[in-house]
Amino acid sequence: MxxxxxxxxxxxxxxxxxxxxxxxxxxxxxxxxxxxxxxxxxxxxxxxxxxxxxxxxxxxxxxxxxxxxxxxxxxxxxxxxxxxxxxxxxxxxxxxxxxxxxxxxxxxxxxxxxxxxxxxxxxxxxxxxxxxxxxxxxxxLSGKRHLETQKIKQLLAARNLKIHEIASDGNCLYNAISHQMKNEKVTNESLRRQTSDHMKGNADEFLPFLTKLDTGDCYTPEEYEYYCDAIANTSTWGGHLEIQAISKILKCRIEIIQAEGAPIILGEDHNNSNGPIVLAYHRHAFGLGEHYNSVEPKSEIDAENL
Structure with a gap:
């Protein structure tokens, strides 16, 4: 050769x-x-x-x-x-x-x-x-994913909103929020870094709610540190704890629309120019489970297509 x-x-x-x-x-x-x-x-x-x-x-x-x-x-x-x-x-x-x-x-x-x-x-x-x-x-088309999406679309339409699709790459939560914070120049990377730093600095608020799958025991401080590092350095999926941290970081109200149950609201005491942020939460979007999409106002064309 x-x-x-x-x-x-x-x-x-x-x-x-x-x-x-x-x-x-x-x-x-x-x-x-x-x-x-x-x-x-x-x-x-x-x-x-x-x-x-x-x-x-x-x-x-x-x-x-x-x-x-x-x-x-x-x-x-x-x-x-x-x-x-x-x-x-x-x-x-x-x-x-x-x-x-x-x-x-x-x-x-x-x-x-x-x-x-x-x-x-x-x-x-x-x-x-x-x-x-x-x-x-x-x-x-007749499965849980389709039915859930249709229900969320109906709930958003009542507010004159529609789904803005976000890629399902592990960054969906951060990219969905970044999409609605364009004027603040918030990016996936900056939001992940701030979330990681905030959770590290306020471990007492978050650590008690993280448990191991195999034993049900709480994370050790070392495991919690690794968890926070993963938020900043990988495309690990974000959930309720991360949303709670982001609400405090951005000082804004975050509302999560879901097909089953009432909307979930975090940061109700915040009411300023940075909010509210509205997210669409899909339990059955993909084989591995949850997904977050952003939302945006419906246009006149969208209304005509109803």
Whole structure:
């Protein structure tokens, strides 16, 4: 294999490792989201959450190992192809029978065919998965997610508001609030940092409400410190405690519209130019649970389309 090809392979492998590191970071955020969604004293839900977390971790680990093995197999195959081409250029095959080189060629061709078969099988699985996802989207029209969204839209319409979609990447709470604080230049990053600092500086207000899924015990000071660091440095999902902190940081009233039950209001004593902020809370938006969307005023076009 040439030095140029070695360099390309090394770069591709580093890209694969970088992808794996990002996916591990995203999984950490998803795990935090699952933990936040479990009621404090619901042992059954805690057990189910632990099993779900273990499954997600094992699936990610297995997939990373499989992708790395496939990458190394393909790299070897590519190098073998180039070496094979060079050897075939110098191959002298007589009529007396198969030479040692031709036997090696046949062996490598067989390996290449095997690799291609594996890639074809993976492609077929991806097609099946896509078909299942499309069917799931159709099923969702009569499912909890669709019905919940329709209910929230009705509640917002009564206030002449509509949903402003926020990406479900773990930053939904912070981006939803940032969307409504444009004039204050509040960003996801700055809001996460302020939330982390506020919760660290007021641990007595928040620490008693954080418990471990497996035991139900409160976080230790060290675990609480790690929790706050994750708020600032990862895309971990934010929930009620973070909203409570943000309300105090921004000195504004935050109202959460939900399909089931009355709106939740935090910071009722704040009534200034920074509020109120209105969020749409979706319990069934995605497979792993909760999601926050922002809202915005309905336009004349929206009203005509009703």
């Amino acid at each position: 040439s030095d140029e090809n070695v360099g390309d392979s090394s770069g591709e492998e580093e890209s694969l490792h970088e992808k794996h590191r990002k996916e591990k970071k995203d999984l950490l955020a998803e795990i935090q989201k699952i933990r936040h969604s479990v009621p404090k004293n619901d042992k059954k839900k805690k057990k189910e959450a632990q099993e779900q977390i273990a499954k997600l971790e094992n699936e990610l680990k297995d997939r990373h190992e499989r992708e790395l093995a496939e990458f190394k197999g393909n790299s070897i195959s590519s190098g073998a192809d180039q070496e094979l081409t060079g050897k075939m250029g110098n191959l002298d095959v007589g009529n007396t029978g198969e030479t040692k080189e031709s036997a090696e060629v046949a062996k490598r061709r067989k390996q290449m065919a095997k690799n291609q078969k594996r890639r074809d099988k993976k492609s077929e699985k991806n097609k099946e998965r896509d078909a299942m996802l499309k069917q799931q989207e159709l099923d969702n």
